[in-house]
Each structure stands twice: as structure tokens, then as C-alpha cells.
Amino acid sequence: MNVNETLNSLLLRVEKPARYIGGELYSVVKDPKTTATRFAFAFPDMYEIGMSYLGLQILYHVVNREEGMACERVFAPAPDMEQEMRKAGLPLYTLENKTPLREMDIIGFTLQYEMSYSNILNMLSLSQIPLRVKERGEEWPLIAAGGPCACNPEPLADFIDLFLLGDGEESLPQLLKLHGQWKREGGMKKEFLERAAKMPGVYVPSFYQPVYDEAGALTEMKKINSAAPERIEKRITADMDSDVFPQKSIVPLISVVHDRAVVEIFRGCSRGCRFCQAGMIYRPVRERSQERIFEIAQSQLCATGYEEMSILSLSSSDYSGIEPLVSRLMCLCRERDASLSLPSLRLDSFSFRVMEEIQGYKKTGLTVAPEAGTQRLRDVINKNITDNDIYSAMEQAISLGWTSVKLYFMIGLPTETYEDLDGIAEIAANIVELAKKANGGKQGRFHVTVSVSNFVPKPHTPFQWCAQNTREEFEDKHRYLKEKLRKVKGVSFHYHAADTSHLEAVFARGDRRLGEVLARACELGCHFDGWHEHFRASLWEEAFSKTGIDGDAYALQARDEESILPWDMLDYGVTKQYLQSEWRKAQAACVTDDCRHGCTGCGIKRLAACEMEGSL
Amino acid sequence: MNRYVLKFRKEGYMRYISHLDLLRLFKRSFSRIGVRLRHSEGFNPHPKMSFVQPLSLGYISKGEYLEFETVHPQDVASMQVRLNAALPEGISVVAIRTEAGKKALSARVACASYTVQFLDGDGGEAFDAGRLCAAIDGFLQQKEILREKKQKTGKFVTQDIRPMIYALRENSQENGSVSLTMEVSAGSNCNLNPEVLLTELFSYAGLSYPRESLRICRDEMYLQPADGSVKIPII
Known part of the structure; x- marks a missing residue:
């Protein structure tokens, strides 16, 4: 089937056809014939959401600047497009080369929120790729995943060949390089996975077997392949000033949720809010230098022509030189007739002064x-x-x-x-x-x-x-x-809505047994669960009851501090002991200070230097 | 006043981007090449830039026009080269000239020409092409071609589209598929959508309208001089 011809015959029947065409400025189309490893970055939600995600732009940049590998993109088609594609028998394809996903070497899903899991399965199904790892022989692509939700990957373990834990800008090109070598040598999939498992930050779920007791409690994650490590440490990009940040990010042709230039000013957060997963899993705090931020901002605005620029971090006011940085960025934006957007500022007198200046009467x-x-x-x-x-x-x-x-x-x-x-x-x-x-x-x-x-x-x-x-x-x-x-x-x-939050909790702390439920939910037609207009609680109820799995228990049962948790073997830097001590302090309503006032002993220093420790 | 008019093509997958998307694309492209557009005054300034005539989503075009004003005078040849380097594949500038006329081109455009191709095979609906072509002469010889037009208010009014058709003919095609060329009214005063004409033509020929197998290309837009005698392309 010629994807281009079929596409042209159905694009006029769907809403916002430009979601499905590619061709944006700075998108990169490499020749499939001369590219050893073809990677599809798969975002399990609509184009407008996925294109607003900075991680996509970063990974696209770090892969495509390398020779011998290509990163193409694919998003979840909206329900109207999905229907047309299924009717026409058109498989899900990449935007760059219009290559059916099943012909790619590796498909990598980003896991931004649990409610997108059904879309992952649905995208595989739309690609006519078997859902489960064990159903995919040598002829099928490898399916990878990464992103914040990979910190408990178990609910997806049946479907994903390997997970990348932590920051991806160094590990993804390494993985693709490894794949290129393996492909040249002509090995079996399992050999590739064994080699990948030796790479730091790679979790291959099929190399571990969960063991449950009679009551159904997890007692062990048993290692069943000698290549697999006992514990897997997340990857940490140490140097924020290196050239990993894109200056020519893809400029979408249609308007997307965040339609603007963006510079990440630091990663991590030192505040230690106890409910906040990002604050725990993105440690340590790593700042990008003011010079580098300015340079990126300037070249991004020039290269893209955006009329708005934004800074990005978990808590912008905590950047150590926020005042001079913002002044410089305000100047830059004024020169270029662009507006400046400063999310997650603390409301102190500085912020008000800045907002007065950039917003004026508006x-x-x-x-x-x-x-x-x-x-x-x-x-x-x-x-x-x-x-x-x-x-x-x-x-x-x-x-x-x-x-x-x-x-x-x-x-x-x-x-x-x-x-x-x-x-x-x-x-x-x-x-x-x-x-x-x-x-x-x-x-x-x-x-x-x-x-x-x-x-x-x-x-x-x-x-x-x-x-x-x-x-x-x-x-x-x-x-x-x-x-x-x-x-x-x-x-x-x-x-x-309470039922969405409930399901989110089920999958956030779920284990491998939930794979059955996911597969059933996908079969029943669950997709876009994060969109209230598409979420159907009754279908999920049916998926749980048909598979005989008690979803409620995952969300509603308190866990024993001594119990083995499905994600215990994944080391995100913060130790279980530290989390326990924070949990006890929480129950006593005791606060823990921002670690810029002095180290609180979270454990991240075992994995990386903590430059902001005691900086206040 | 640094006023210019730019002629561009919209082809390939770019035919799926909308009018507003295209405006944003040009705005950003001007910014990328460092050309500052003049902005309107007031609380919500917007750049002085507009398309002469909007193009329906899905049509390709070899003759689209954009009028704009810049803060500083520009060298048109260099601007064309730089713009083409800053635009994505599928949008290309074919000419730029300065525009002296005071009245906006959108008010002066009178006519547009289109080529319509009918696809057979994948996605195409088969129809009797011979019968369609044979019907053209009779269709044009009608004194009036009336149709019901829905107004914005929801009411229907009867409209005669015959005076809005300047030309309609079939093209000889080497590969045997049919294509039509038409010249019809265009502009803010009087405008005929080519698909309205086609619907009427198919109905006159007693054929069902194969909406899914059309490929429409706008070839050119014309100004009509005061005497009404000759059509001249905008550029």
C-alpha cells in the first residue's frame, strides 16, 4: 500500500489534517536506505500535545545530529482519523518518511502520564504490530519506552522490550548506536537485549520474573537472565551546558498547546514536596548557565520566528540568578517583538515587578x-x-x-x-x-x-x-x-473526575498483572483516557471484571513499609530509607528544609554530584 | 509606505494547512529572515499582511498572493531568496513586487482560474467522463444557472451563477484521465467556489458528484481593468 496515496484520499475527511502530514520547518527527513537504525519517537497523545513537549525536541535533536541513525515522529491519531485509517487499512506511519511503524527498527514511547497507556496499545494495534513482547518474533520492531512513568514500568512490562530510565539525551543515542552495531553483526533480538541490559539505565522486563505469594503479594523480582543487573540506576545528564539542547526546534504548522520557543533553565527541584514525583525523580538540581540560556534563547527565536518565548523548570524562582536572567531575556524579547512567558514563578515582589513590565495593561x-x-x-x-x-x-x-x-x-x-x-x-x-x-x-x-x-x-x-x-x-x-x-x-x-484519578493511581503503583487489563481495555476500545470526552469508565470496569483483577486494591490499599514494591529495583537516586523517613515525618507534620540550606541525605549523591547543596 | 505583493505556490502536503496556519507561517518566516512587518495601531496590534483571496483547505495553488507592509524598504529579489530558504517544502515564493495601488488587492481581484483533475483508482469514484464533457457546451448555453444558496442567517436565496462563469473547458489529457479548466468570479464582491460550479455541472449532466476524487488547483488570480476588457494576472 502506498501511504501517500491513501493519505491523500482520506485527509480531507478528518479534522485538522495537518496533524498527519509532517513537513514542518526543521523536521529532519533522512534517507531510509542509508540509515542503519531508524527510530520512531512515539507520543501516545495527539499531535498538539506531543509537539508541546520539550523532551521530544531534545531527543529528536540528539538522535538526528548523529550519523547512521534517524529519529522520526508519530502521534496518536484522533478518533476520527483512527476510524478512517482502520477503514482504509492504512497502518500507523511516521510523519517524516511516511514509513509504516512496523518497518521501523525501534519504536520508543514516551510515558508522560498513566492515562496514556491505552493509547500506547492502541497505537501498536493501529500499526498492525502484535501487542505483547512474547508475540513479536524477530521480524517485528523493538518497542522501547522512557519518561517519568518509566519509574514504575511494570504495568507495561508485557508490551515493552526495554525501558530507558532517567534522562534520555545521552542514553538514547547510545542505545541506537548499540543497535546499529548489533544489526551489522546480524544477531537475534535476545542478544541485542542482553547487550542493552548491560548499558546503565536500561531495564529489560523479560529478564525478570515477578514472584507472588499465595495472598498475591509480590515477594521477589527474580532475575532470569544473567546479563541483567540486580539494580538499575537511572541516567543523569550531568552537564546542562553541553550542546544537547536544540536551537532549531521543529516549528509546527498548526497551532499547538505550547506554540513557542522554550529554554529549560534547570532540571530537578530541591524543595522536597512529598506528593511530587518530579521533585523526587529528577534530582539532583542541575542549572544551565545564564550565558548558555541566553545563547539558546537568542538562536531559538531567530531560527524559529516564534512570537513568544518561555523558560522551563520545576520552580523558576529557584534559579540562582533568576533576576539578571529575566532582565536579559526581557531585553531580548523586546528587541524581537516577542513576548516572554515565565511559568512557575513564586509570587514575590520581584515576580510582580517583572509581570508588570511584561504584561502591562494586559x-x-x-x-x-x-x-x-x-x-x-x-x-x-x-x-x-x-x-x-x-x-x-x-x-x-x-x-x-x-x-x-x-x-x-x-x-x-x-x-x-x-x-x-x-x-x-x-x-x-x-x-x-x-x-x-x-x-x-x-x-x-x-x-x-x-x-x-x-x-x-x-x-x-x-x-x-x-x-x-x-x-x-x-x-x-x-x-x-x-x-x-x-x-x-x-x-x-x-x-x-474521581474515576480518572482512581485509574491513574491503579496504574501508577500497579504491577505486571495489570498488563492483562490494559490489553483487554484496548480491545474494548479504550483510548484517550486523559480526555474526559473520550474516557469511558464502564469499559474499564468491564476490563477489570473480565480479567478478574481487583483494580481497587492497587489504589486503595495502604502498603506496608516492609513490603516489596514492584519498582524497588529501580534506583532513582532517592533511597527507600529516605522516603520512609519522610513518610514518618509527614505523619507527624514535620517539615524538611529545602536542601539548598544543607543536605537532607536523600541519597542522590551516590549517583551524581549535587551542586546546589547548601547553596543558600 | 513599503507595500509589497508576493506570489507563491502551495503544493504537496501543504495543501492541508489552513488559512490561519499559513498566515502564522508567513509571519514567522518574515521574522526568521529579519524583515519587520508594519503593525496596525491600537491595543491589539497585528501585522499588516493579508491574503488576496483565501484558498480552501485541500486545494493546491500555483497563484496565491500575499500583500504586506514592512517597516523598512526591502530589496525584493533578495527578500524572495531569503524567504524561500526560510519556508518549508511545499510553499515557495515565485515573485515579489512593490505595490503602489492604494486599494487593497483583495478588493480589486476579479477572477480566478482553476484546474480540476478527477482521479481514478485509489479513492476515486468512477464516472462517465465522456458524458460530462459532452454536457459542457449545453451547460454553458443556458441563459441562467440557478441554485439555492444558504445565507449566513440560515435563509436560502436563489442565485444565478451563469454570469460568474467566464470560461469552462476540458483539457486533452495524455494518460486518458479527464481534467477541466475554469475561469470564474473571485474576490470580495462576487465569488464563485469552483465546487459549486462542478456540482451544478454534474447535476446538469445527470451524474453523481464524485467529491472524493477531485484535485483542485488554483492556477492564477486576475485583476480586471476599469474597461473590463482584458484580464491581467496580479503578477
Whole structure:
């Protein structure tokens, strides 16, 4: 089948056909005949989401600059396109060469969120590739995966040949190089996997066999191939100033979620919020130098012509030279008629000064994330923000003319009571009062949005042992807050669906037995579960009941600290002992200081130098 | 005033990008080559740049036009070379000239020519091409060609499209497949979508309309001088 011809006959029948054509500026099309290893970077969500993901741009760049390997892209087609493709028998293809995925050497899925797992299977099915590792003989491509959710890869272990743990910018080209050598020598798949397993940061699930006791508890991850290591350490890119950052990133032809130039200013976070997986698994903090950031920003803006530029990190204000950096970037953007966007700034006086300067009269919404409604609960989760911080920031915002504020909270956090929920409503009401006071008793246009998400315990965090709230508990809390906040004028309330959060918790801490459920869910037609318009809870229920697997247990049961967890053999730097001590401190509502005030002993120093330790 | 008009082609997979996508693409391409566009005044400044006539999603074109104003005067030859280096494959600038006329070209364009190809084989619906071609003369000899047009308000009005058709003919094709060329009204005053004409033609010939097997290319856009005698291409 000629992909191009078939595509042309169906593209006009689908919404936003440009999602499926490739051809963007700085996309790289290499000749398949002269490329030893062809890699497909697969993003298991729509084009507009995937193209906003910086990791794609980085990996695309580091692979395509090498000879003998190519990185092409593929995204999950929207349901309308999927239907057309299935009808026409058109297999999923790469955007660059329009090559069917089954003809690629390696397909690498990025695991950004658990709710995209069904899309991974669906994309394999659309590629006409057998789902399970054991069903794929020598003729089929290798399927790899990486990204944050690879820190508990077990629910996907039946489908993925190998996982890359940690930062990918060094390990992916190494893996592809290894593949090129192996291909030249003409070996079997298993030989390649054995060689790959010796590479740091590579986890080959088929080399390990989970053992369960009679009660169904995991007792051991038994090594069944001598090439496999006992423990696998995540990879860490030490030097942020090297040339791994793309300056000519692909410029999409259609508008995508984040349609702008972007520079990552540092990786990792030293704050130690206990619910936050990113804060634990991306350690240590590694800053990019101001010079290098500026250089990248400048060349990116010139090369792409973007009208907006953004900096990226887990907590921008923590960059050690944030003030001079922002001043320089503001100058640069002004010269080029571009706007500057500064996400995740703490609301201190510097931030307000900057926002005044870059936004002027156009004041977009202001966002604060107290995460919990009382100081006690904020201490439990180690979110280092006080009532005073919140209110003084709001006072400043109001005096500078902001009329819309967004507050982010989580519910269902460990030790939470209804008093903590009352705290959420109080904060919202107090902010409205502040606005009235500043406005001579009138509220005017001032508006507060309270957005609540449901807490999901994640692996490699101090909360990995705790039970999630049941869906009913979440729904009761939603109702309670809705009722409370309904009484406060000028406040609107948003919350996430409980069943999605539940399923997220199941897969976040799931084990290999969930593979059956995933395969069944895919068969039943589950896809785009992160999109509320596509998520179908009833199909998932059917998948669990048909496979006889109790999903609830994964989310709702508290784990014993002594128990063996499916991800115990994956070393992300932070030790289990440290997580345990943080879990105990949480239950006692004791805080742990930001480690820039002094090392707190998380364990990352076993794997890498920690340059920010004690820097404050 | 540094006003220019640029002629470009939109081909290959680029035919699937929309009007707004294309505007953004040109805006960024100008920025990449360091040409600053003049912006409108006011609270929400936008660059002074517009297409002479929008092109339907899925059509290719050999004669699209973009009008724009720059802050500084430009050398058109060099700008063309630099733009082509900054544009993705499938969009190419064929000419640029300065534009002296005060009135926007979108208000002065009068006519556009299109070539329509009918694909057979993959995705194509077979139809009696001979019967279609035989119907052309009779179709054009009609005094009026009436159709129901849906207005923005939702009401239907009767419209005569005959005066909007300047030419319609079949092309001889070496490989035996059929293609038609047409010249029809275009512009903000009076505009005929080629697919409206085709629908009427197929219906006149008693054939069902093979919507899926059409490939439409806009070949050129023309200005009509005051005397109405000759059509001249914009560039």
C-alpha cells in the first residue's frame, strides 16, 4: 500500500489534517536506505500535545545530529482519523518518511502520564504490530519506552522490550548506536537485549520474573537472565551546558498547546514536596548557565520566528540568578517583538515587578498553588508556603490591578480532614475580602477560581505507601466544597473526575498483572483516557471484571513499609530509607528544609554530584 | 509606505494547512529572515499582511498572493531568496513586487482560474467522463444557472451563477484521465467556489458528484481593468 496515496484520499475527511502530514520547518527527513537504525519517537497523545513537549525536541535533536541513525515522529491519531485509517487499512506511519511503524527498527514511547497507556496499545494495534513482547518474533520492531512513568514500568512490562530510565539525551543515542552495531553483526533480538541490559539505565522486563505469594503479594523480582543487573540506576545528564539542547526546534504548522520557543533553565527541584514525583525523580538540581540560556534563547527565536518565548523548570524562582536572567531575556524579547512567558514563578515582589513590565495593561490570570487548605496539612506535604505568603501576594496582585486569581489545591492528601477542606474555602473567601477592602467595599469584577485535583500516590515519593481516597470519598469532598464555595460570591469551583484519578493511581503503583487489563481495555476500545470526552469508565470496569483483577486494591490499599514494591529495583537516586523517613515525618507534620540550606541525605549523591547543596 | 505583493505556490502536503496556519507561517518566516512587518495601531496590534483571496483547505495553488507592509524598504529579489530558504517544502515564493495601488488587492481581484483533475483508482469514484464533457457546451448555453444558496442567517436565496462563469473547458489529457479548466468570479464582491460550479455541472449532466476524487488547483488570480476588457494576472 502506498501511504501517500491513501493519505491523500482520506485527509480531507478528518479534522485538522495537518496533524498527519509532517513537513514542518526543521523536521529532519533522512534517507531510509542509508540509515542503519531508524527510530520512531512515539507520543501516545495527539499531535498538539506531543509537539508541546520539550523532551521530544531534545531527543529528536540528539538522535538526528548523529550519523547512521534517524529519529522520526508519530502521534496518536484522533478518533476520527483512527476510524478512517482502520477503514482504509492504512497502518500507523511516521510523519517524516511516511514509513509504516512496523518497518521501523525501534519504536520508543514516551510515558508522560498513566492515562496514556491505552493509547500506547492502541497505537501498536493501529500499526498492525502484535501487542505483547512474547508475540513479536524477530521480524517485528523493538518497542522501547522512557519518561517519568518509566519509574514504575511494570504495568507495561508485557508490551515493552526495554525501558530507558532517567534522562534520555545521552542514553538514547547510545542505545541506537548499540543497535546499529548489533544489526551489522546480524544477531537475534535476545542478544541485542542482553547487550542493552548491560548499558546503565536500561531495564529489560523479560529478564525478570515477578514472584507472588499465595495472598498475591509480590515477594521477589527474580532475575532470569544473567546479563541483567540486580539494580538499575537511572541516567543523569550531568552537564546542562553541553550542546544537547536544540536551537532549531521543529516549528509546527498548526497551532499547538505550547506554540513557542522554550529554554529549560534547570532540571530537578530541591524543595522536597512529598506528593511530587518530579521533585523526587529528577534530582539532583542541575542549572544551565545564564550565558548558555541566553545563547539558546537568542538562536531559538531567530531560527524559529516564534512570537513568544518561555523558560522551563520545576520552580523558576529557584534559579540562582533568576533576576539578571529575566532582565536579559526581557531585553531580548523586546528587541524581537516577542513576548516572554515565565511559568512557575513564586509570587514575590520581584515576580510582580517583572509581570508588570511584561504584561502591562494586559493582565492575564494569576495562579497560586497552596495545594492544601491549612498550615498543618501543608506541613504534612512539605509545601513550604504560609497563609501570610498567600495573602501578601494577593494584596500585591490586587493593588496592581489583577482581577482574576486561580488557586490550585489537592484533596485526599494523607491525614486530611474536613477541617482542611474548610481551609480551602476560607482562603478563597479571605482573598475575596481582600479585594473588597482594596476596592472600597465593592467586589467589582474580581474573581477567584478554585481548582481541585484528586491526590494520586506516586512511586518513588514519600507517599508511595499510602492509600488513595475512594471515588466516593472524593465525590463527597467535591460536593462538600461545592456547597461551601457556592456561598462565596465571586468564586468558581472546578474539580477533576474521581474515576480518572482512581485509574491513574491503579496504574501508577500497579504491577505486571495489570498488563492483562490494559490489553483487554484496548480491545474494548479504550483510548484517550486523559480526555474526559473520550474516557469511558464502564469499559474499564468491564476490563477489570473480565480479567478478574481487583483494580481497587492497587489504589486503595495502604502498603506496608516492609513490603516489596514492584519498582524497588529501580534506583532513582532517592533511597527507600529516605522516603520512609519522610513518610514518618509527614505523619507527624514535620517539615524538611529545602536542601539548598544543607543536605537532607536523600541519597542522590551516590549517583551524581549535587551542586546546589547548601547553596543558600 | 513599503507595500509589497508576493506570489507563491502551495503544493504537496501543504495543501492541508489552513488559512490561519499559513498566515502564522508567513509571519514567522518574515521574522526568521529579519524583515519587520508594519503593525496596525491600537491595543491589539497585528501585522499588516493579508491574503488576496483565501484558498480552501485541500486545494493546491500555483497563484496565491500575499500583500504586506514592512517597516523598512526591502530589496525584493533578495527578500524572495531569503524567504524561500526560510519556508518549508511545499510553499515557495515565485515573485515579489512593490505595490503602489492604494486599494487593497483583495478588493480589486476579479477572477480566478482553476484546474480540476478527477482521479481514478485509489479513492476515486468512477464516472462517465465522456458524458460530462459532452454536457459542457449545453451547460454553458443556458441563459441562467440557478441554485439555492444558504445565507449566513440560515435563509436560502436563489442565485444565478451563469454570469460568474467566464470560461469552462476540458483539457486533452495524455494518460486518458479527464481534467477541466475554469475561469470564474473571485474576490470580495462576487465569488464563485469552483465546487459549486462542478456540482451544478454534474447535476446538469445527470451524474453523481464524485467529491472524493477531485484535485483542485488554483492556477492564477486576475485583476480586471476599469474597461473590463482584458484580464491581467496580479503578477
